[in-house]
Amino acid sequence: MLYEWVKYLHIASAIGFVAVHGASIVVLYAARRERDRKRILAMLDASGRTAIAMYVMLGGIVGTGLWLGALRHLWLEKRWFWLALIVLAATTGLMLAVAKPFTARIRAACEMRPTGVPRKSDEELAEILGSGRVHVITLIGVVSLLLLLYLMMFRPDLGAASTRPPISATTTSSPTTTVGSSTPTLAGASTTVAGSTSTTVADGAEAALLALGQEVFDVTAGGLGCAFCHGYRGEGTSFGPRIAGESKEDIADALRWVSDMTEITLTAEELDGVARYVAQLAR
Numbered sequence: 001m002l003y004e005w006v007k008y009l010h011i012a013s014a015i016g017f018v019a020v021h022g023a024s025i026v027v028l029y030a031a032r033r034e035r036d037r038k039r040i041l042a043m044l045d046a047s048g049r050t051a052i053a054m055y056v057m058l059g060g061i062v063g064t065g066l067w068l069g070a071l072r073h074l075w076l077e078k079r080w081f082w083l084a085l086i087v088l089a090a091t092t093g094l095m096l097a098v099a100k101p102f103t104a105r106i107r108a109a110c111e112m113r114p115t116g117v118p119r120k121s122d123e124e125l126a127e128i129l130g131s132g133r134v135h136v137i138t139l140i141g142v143v144s145l146l147l148l149l150y151l152m153m154f155r156p157d158l159g160a161a162s163t164r165p166p167i168s169a170t171t172t173s174s175p176t177t178t179v180g181s182s183t184p185t186l187a188g189a190s191t192t193v194a195g196s197t198s199t200t201v202a203d204g205a206e207a208a209l210l211a212l213g214q215e216v217f218d219v220t221a222g223g224l225g226c227a228f229c230h231g232y233r234g235e236g237t238s239f240g241p242r243i244a245g246e247s248k249e250d251i252a253d254a255l256r257w258v259s260d261m262t263e264i265t266l267t268a269e270e271l272d273g274v275a276r277y278v279a280q281l282a283r
């Protein structure tokens with residue numbers, strides 16, 4: 001639930017940023033047709049007044065983005081996450097290098113000498129306003145926005161090692177032999193688990209649920225078992241992050257949200273069992 005709200009704020013900041021900052025590019029295009037220096041300065045002033053709101057939104061985007069990354073363990077694991085941060089930083093840098101000096105030049109060209117004569121001739125002003133710089137600025141903004149949107153929505157692998165076999169269609173088949181043989185480290189871990197979990201079992205119904213949960217976790221989920229990707233102690237592997245102690249809500253969320261996991265279907269009882277099992281892994 002927390003994740004959903006942070007994501008909500010993240011998207012809201014992004015929309016706010018585009019709404020607030022879009023005004024600045026509209027002003028630059030509108031100024032191209034304007035020759036009245038006072039009006040051009042007034043337009044630039046109006047655009048400048050959105051700066052604080054713009055930086056607040058940008059801060060909101062970065063802050064909530066980092067928070068989401070922490071909630072999903074993206075920091076260390078996902079290259080697209082870092083690429084998005086780099087794109088955002090590079091865009092900010094480019095805009096400061098390209099757009100800021102440009103508006104400063106327009107301003108300077110609109111200035112009057114004390115004698116009432118403009119510092120730059122009308123021709124020079126027209127040339128600055130009409131320069132292709134405006135298009136370059138727009139292009140940087142649009143390309144950056146589309147790239148970020150792509151990274152957020154498609155979360156590309158970016159060459160990160162992904163040799164995970166596909167999840168089989170049924171949850172009932174149990175290819176324990178495949179799991180054991182292809183990942184000897186996991187197979188080794190499972191022997192240690194078997195002994196320790198049987199001792200943490202409480203009363204009857206609870207014990208049955210926990211046993212079901214362990215079955216789902218170790219073997220049946222997606223035909224692989226959660227353990228295949230998350231490790232037998234939920235400690236994490238190169239296929240999936242650490243999940244020991246995660247709540248039922250988080251698991252249900254991940255089953256809906258994580259592309260590697262959406263093919264896994266669990267009954268309500270299985271989900272309940274696996275959640276209990278995952279919760280006690282942290283102990």
Ligand code: HEC
Nearest residue numbers: 071072073221225226229239240243246250251254258260
């Ligand atoms: C095929 C591999 C795979 C299987 C099987 C799998 N998961 Fe995952 N799971 C992942 C990956 C990868 C992520 C991280 C996705 C991300 O954050 O981008 C993840 C994320 C999660 C998360 C969210 C962790 C967090 O805070 O980021 C939970 C909880 C979770 N899995 C639980 C489970 C449970 C329970 C099962 C078994 C029912 C399971 N997973 C089966 C690959 C798998």
